[in-house]
Amino acid sequence: MTDHDVDVLVVGAGPTGLTAAGDLARAGRSVTVLERWATVNPSSRAFAVMARTLEVLDARGLAEDVLAHGQRASQIRIFGDARLDLTHLDSPYRFVLITPQTNVDAALARYAETQGADIRRGVEVVDLVQDETGVTVTARTNDDAGPLQRFRARYVIGADGAHSTVRRLVGAQFPGKTLLSSIVLADVKLAHGPDDGLKLGNTRQVFGFLAPYGRGDADGAWYRAMVWDRDHQVPDTEPVDNTEVIEVLNRAFNADMGVLEISWKSRFHCDERQVAQYRHSRVFLAGDAAHVHSPVGGQGMNTGIQDAANLAWKLAAVLGGADDSLLDSYQDERHPIGRRVVLQSGVMTRAVTLYPRFARSMRNLLAPKLLRVPVVRDAMAGSFAGTGLRYGRRGPVGTRATPIPLAEGPLTELQRTPQFVVIRERGADPVAVSGVLQAKRTDDGPAVLVRPDGYIAWTGSSADHGWRLVLKACAPAQAATAP
Template identity: 55%
Template sequence: MRETEVVVVGGGPTGMTVAGDLARAGRSVVLLERWPRRHPGSRAFATMPRTLEVLDSRLADGPAGGRSVTDALLEHGTTVPRVNLWPGAAVRLGDLDSPHPYVLVAPQTVVDELLEQRARAEGVTVVRGSEVVGLVQDADGVTVTTAGDTSWRAPYVVAADGAHSTVRRLLGADFPGREVLSSVVLADVRLAHPPATEGLTLGTTPEVFGFLAPYGDGRYRSMTWDRRRQLPDDAPVEDDDVAGVLDRAMGRPVGAHDISGRSRFHCEERQVTRYRHARVFLAGDAAHVHSPMGGQGMNTGIQDAANLAWKLDAALAGADDSVLESYHAERHPIGRRVLRQSGAMMRAVTLHPRPARALRNAVSGRLLAWRPFGDLVAGSFSGVGLRYGRRRGDHPLVGTNAATIPLATGTVAARQRHGGFLVIRETDRRDTGPAVLVRPDGYVAWAGSSADGDDGRRRALAAWSGPAATPAHDLTPDVTPDERTTR
């Protein structure tokens, strides 16, 4: 039997992110992926602003690299500052309080490649062609068996093996929900007559919808659906399922041609009741699946991974079990919200009665044009408005996103590229904000005044990291080691 500290099952964006983060923290990690080679298909195509912030604090080439994963991604895609919905309605991202106020459109295959490259550079052992067939856990750890009778033993396992998760089945975990949309078609196309408006473009009629996302090189990712042509997932995708439906949805000929990467799929809304099962943790599509509307799937999974990895590292260093419990407490509500948001958008797009569609267009357009509401929707859609709960007595900033704290030198993301907690004092800031302790996933763990001493910050660090916590990175250059407060 082979031993490691964490076994990650599944080599998609979620699995590669959690594995890479753990290896960056110095943990031994084995990632098991049943596909012998990286999957050539690409369903996701939109990397949201909050995910770009997360990936900006990770080095694409491991410890010796100089560029972040986001830097590398930006070389392979195009940025769009708005999402055009039905007539008169658009989600505007350009005014977001984020270093990345846009959606990056790039094939998921690019994200997959960069995250695997980063995980390997950090020291993850990636075992491809390794299908999990058995899982047994006890008080001390988990034994994972793969086809061919190879066994791995670890204190913790992360299941990031997708919507049809083998680990979830072996656990006997429930996955309640239902199918909500069938016969959705994905393809890559070129257009003779592209949309005149900038950004992601959605067109709808009572019978069809069509969605276009520009790659920036003359190609577009298209998503189409025809109410009157509901076929099984394995039915061939004809030219008219793409080109014809796009023309009808956009209300004019767009001339889709050079159609490639065709696939047909259905979507469901499901979420496990518990993200944690003793020493096994579910993340990404293994924990939640939903409508493709809003492009949230890959993004939510990467953010699950960022939340979970540092907590597993802390637990391995002796932190209280409540740190691991906080993974479910923080991420399950976010997954539920994504299900509801993407479901509401899907139902709005596929409305059939014409009076209901007219009302949708009139009301949503006015609401989104009203700045307070439009900004709220953009913050939720992009993920930058996400915050985690705080306890009574905590500073109001606790649980908020720290990505936009203006530092005197550099950025929060750049300062966190080697992992760990980050101490930012008042003198490190360009504004008048308080001192803060930033968690490894980029959220505020503590905020207060440096003049009150370091006790509050140290207590917050100890609560999250346990007695074996190593010093946090402190931006103030003249702070002595015993004043510093983790990996």
């Protein structure tokens, strides 16, 4: 006999798990989140919120809150004179937002709780058994007080990080390798910081990265720093001395960076790993439980949030009567994205840490020229920001619908009600359907059907019935024709 029965059990209360929990609860599903940490972790590694993630947050009414607690960087200096320019992004958010992950976590936790998700902290999963109708999860409190708790769920989402217990319990391998060791993160107060937002400095031996946090006073401002020294490779457990951070920063930028204070620091290593399957019957892996990669490029938190947005609406649809095969598309759509992010982050890391002098000289010569070519610039910026990523290889289906101009206002505001959206052609009359949102585009494009995660599911003429067939397959409860 189980103690608790829910539609979906989410393991992990990081940004991935909280996004999934909030979306499922918003769709009317019962959700419990189990988090092994008894209290919210005050420190975090992630600090960059990309444009596509800001669009996802805006569709949940969260973007303004997060934007109010961060700094905007429209350009990113990567090496030499090469700069990644985000000002041409096809998005309302033509920048990367620099803010501690704790701010994003707090906003997503409020969202999940407001929608009705039950978040239980200090509870650790110890066993998981699947059968034909659901999953039984056994958990215990971290202090080992009280009896074991058992949860029964139709589905489970493992969003419990790189050392995922859920991944281990379903027997999923996590192939890959270590990319860099002995990376140090620190929060540093500088008397004078970079004058152009995000900035990377590197030599053959070291690299240093600085991102402004916006917290400052008359004496200086706070930055998140990342440093690495080729000649100082020690275990993650080795303490970080302030002198190490200061010296590597100064060497990386070839200047006295004016470090006044260091409030927090941590040493870690980064791996490149990805599970082969995101779905294991009724258990799904998301975020760092499914893929890990270099922190260079700031993709981890963003990719996890978008994993959750993709999976949650599909689980809600299947719980509402859609065919179970819809859930297979989570693997089909998100695994290639995860693979691309692992590759992209790895390429950037290897470019930063190049050692041969000739290779570094060619990098510094060619990168600035390439990034001034509009097609290259926009492709790189779109991939970095997430706005250029898509599901499928060609055509409008699988692309984000956010750029479509609507008479009713931004799509992200319309989708704060979690439904499919039928966007009609300019001048077309409303269609007879209930349970979906409708809007009218102001340009000359075709009609489209937009999924709850903001991606196009169908395109054509609103007078045709093609969109109804897609809607019936994905959301049968919403496909009824109005009387």
